Amino acid sequence: MTAYTPRIKKSHGIGHDRVFPVVNAVILIVLMFTTLYPVINTVAYSFNEGTDALRGDIGLWPRVFSLKSYQSILSDNAVYQAAWISASKTVLITLMNLFWTSMLAFTLSRKEYVLRKFITTVMVLTMYVNAGLIPNYLLISKTLGLSKSYWVYIVPTMFSCFNMIVIRTYIAGLPDALVESARIDGAGDIRVFWQIIFPLCKPVLATVALFVAVGSWNSWFDTHLYCGGQKNLHSLQYPPRPAPTPPKPRRTRCAAPLRPRPSPSAAPSP
Amino acid sequence: MRKLLSAILVLAMILSLVPMALADEEPITLTVFRGDPGDQPADDNKIYKLIEERFGVRFEFEFLAGDLDEKLGMMIAGEDYPDLFDGGNSADLIINNGALINLLDYINPEDTPRLWAHIEPQKARLIEKNEDGEDVLYIIPNYGLTDGDQIVNEVNGPAFFVQKQVLAWAGYPQIHTLNEYFDLLQNFLAANPTNEDGTPYIGFDILCEDWRHFCLINPVQHLMGRPNDGEVLVDVNSPDFHTETFIDKPYAKAYYKKLNEAFHNGLISKDTFVMNYDQYIAQLSSGIVLGMFDQAWDFGNATAALKDAKMDKNTYVALGLVYDPEYVDGREIEEHYVNGSLPNVRRGFGISVNCQCPERIIAMWEEMMSDEWQLIFNWGIEGEDYYVEDGRLLMTEEQYAQRNDSTWKIHNRALAFFESSPKKQGWILEGEYAGNCWDPANQPEIVLGLMNEYDKEFLAAYGYSKFADFVNPPIELAPYGEAWQIDYTPVDVEHQDFLDIQDKMLPELIMCDPADFDALWDEFVEKITPSATAFGEYMWQAVQAEAAKVLGE
């Protein structure tokens, strides 16, 4: 985090080509350290004994080494099922997205397409209007009957406008002559897309695939909404730990214990 | 022809009887929602296997992940209710939306004697009237219906806590008032600014994070000699149960002035107002916090960590402090921290209107209230999880220790189901194990066996037998119960404002220049009065209504 200010100054002040690569490398290495530390720290915590970890203050290495957290996760077969769900839905969603999104992006990059402006507007607005949770829930769960099924992971997430725009911007940067000459050869739009544009989009498709795959792999909210009770449909990220929004008991009950907990004396002495 | 006809009729009758006869045994899967986070049981869990063998019932559990009200709102909108429904902190929401069935349609002295006997002693509190004036019971409390004398080995609720070493250092004094407490902390800190490693001690911590701000805003009522009523003070001696918010009253000012003084004496750190729960637990677990106001269950993790690290002198004792007479016009206040037992009203499983087989669940619960099943849920399987010697239920140290192991629990305990189900608590009153405790954590032999040498010597120095002896024995509750349990949805918004002003301004008051304190206090009172009045007046009516309900029966 602290690397910012110096970097701005230095990158502007350097004119010598021999100094720059060194300075650049130093900046990047410092940045790498600041981003690597928390990750290693998290890993160190996961290998630390649970009760001891409560005391905090663990750096890059566990204080009391323990494989307990991993044993606990791996002791139930459910984790393998969850891994399968996570992996398969990620692959499916990514493929779906690449296909639909790039195809639409191509059509919306064609300036001669008369529906271009209309469809683009409709698509772009989806990023900014949100009907709220309950109507969405009722649509997917009641109208479409997708809850408690594997397809609830796939069907509602086949398309993302943001990614479409990213691909469209990329396609717009390609020389138009490519499309032109194919047209002259008599190729239809589908063929132009499939045989010429799609292969050229590889770099941006890789980027989009990364976005989609990571998003899908990390998602837990869909499980929470639609499949929380179906243990065999749980993904690896569900339930999220630590919870992204810590459970907030309603203020109604804040003033006292939710229920009697085992008294502290119940803790075994080692 | 006739023969054929009658043969067909007989056949039809037999066929129609077959499914009926099988219905009871037909395996079913019950969907279960728990309004709190928890661990899914493993597929090979031994207790759930037993339940499946005996009752033909399997469970599909869903635990809360994310926001409870949001989740419940969607379940209500879609009428997607599970069979067994524990609405957690927002049970009022599902009840008010008609998601639960009236259990009194199934529970009565004839058909379900055990369940009836379980709720009967507290039925005045449990059974409510619906809009049509009918008696209704939606939820059998998950906790608080106890048998026999109340077991209080240790304070589990609110108190002022202090490290044992502080009392030992001061020669085991009796600490009963606010001034005595802060003088003790002050003196210890002056003599021992750091621990053996050189880490500075923190005199007094105040956790303010989100709903745990009760550490900041609740103490005044206890100093006034009242148990936990949430954010109001009830005068039980007045005929109309006079109820008021306490935070805006002159007697509250004394406490925050004391904290302001302590802050400037270096007992309280600024960071305490911005720390989160994990950091608080980390501080407590490191043994550097000398004292705090909290509820013991809130920092049970830290106590366990301290014991694990053999830092017994850094564990805490609960003290029942009251105001010194100088703060309350010379009155002597009697301390009241520990309550008589009270059912956890509207907490636990209800059966939803979507459930196809409520009578089967009731029949299962009825059977599960038997000694056999209560022992299985509480103690486990004899020979594996506990042993019996001369009629006493006992555990080896190893058997007891594994009960805290999360991996062991998901394979060997049915907590996901049992925690929210009706259960027996307290003493086993009859049968071959009479005189034992339902919960192993209360069993005298186990409690004694777990007590370490340091604690034994510490108690001996005071001449006490248990840590609960530091406070008064449980005092029977007033008819209205505990005011924090009262639903105040109608004044929700005012209440939020009421809390927000406290959350914002109390830390300011504690940190401000002592010369500005009085002026800032007046500003605080002025700002909070509108919302405090609205909330206080609502609560007064609600307390009266609750008391009338219980007294009227």
Add this chain to the structure above:
Amino acid sequence: MSSIAKGTQQNIRPVRKKGFWRTLGGQWQLMLMSVPMLLYVLLFNYGPMWGWITAFQDYKPKTGLLGSKFVGLQNFQWLFGREDFINSIRNTLAMSVINLVFGTVSSILLAVLLNEVRNRGFKRTVQTVTYLPHFLSMVIVVGMAQNIFASNGAINNLLMSVGLVKSPVFFLGEGKYFWWLVGVINVWKEVGWNTIIYISAMTAIDPCLYEAASIDGAGRFNRILHVTLPGIKSTFVILLIMNIGHLMEAGFEIQYLLGSSVVMDWSQTIDIFVLKYGISKQQYGVATAAGMFKSVVAIVLLIGANYVSKRLGEDTLI
């Protein structure tokens, strides 16, 4: 390159004279490729929009849309009558602007620096490692930030030892620092991840342009200024327009975790306000009203940014 592109654009502009329907008929292949997705978003994104009606209702999930009482503009009046809602709009905008400016600048800067690295292995390593914080949960990130910025944390120790301050700065407890702390954490967490899109755009830059610039005697700085940055300009502009539309979204997680009651006046965003007073107080209508307000402002901002961009002769989103 841009001049070539502009030239060809002119040639393939739709020929208006031909008539709309005939042109459309001739474009059936484009329609085949785009209309399914149009129907898809109409169903999944616009289908639930009936929910906006609840902004004018005292909506109860049990009675639903048809059974709930209409209250006119009461929900909006309630919202705008509250000082803390107005405050939360201010906080939301402030934090998103900080986030947008510093997030964009830092990720472009990092992308440029990475682009200058010649050693492919090193470049890959830096890229991968700087992505990592994106995957960390906010709970962990904020927990670490709280330790670093505490009175006895690393930053205060540093400031004290250098002699910049005499007593620790109360970073976490004073409102004036809060927005900037959120900015710092957000930038740090997402800077690596946000470079992905710029680096992907840089791969599309024709290497000949760098060579030509070198031959013309341009130094490294000039090459960056005249080749790299123009090469990612359209990506930058498009993202900027999109993000300006998102200014009403500052999130709630980081503010919820990092904020405490003492900085409440600076930490509460619209989303936190809605969580607090909307769903958890069963004021569903209020929650929808706030969401609707956000959407309307977002669309206005978006159209404005798009218009300005068009006026300046830059790329447009729509």
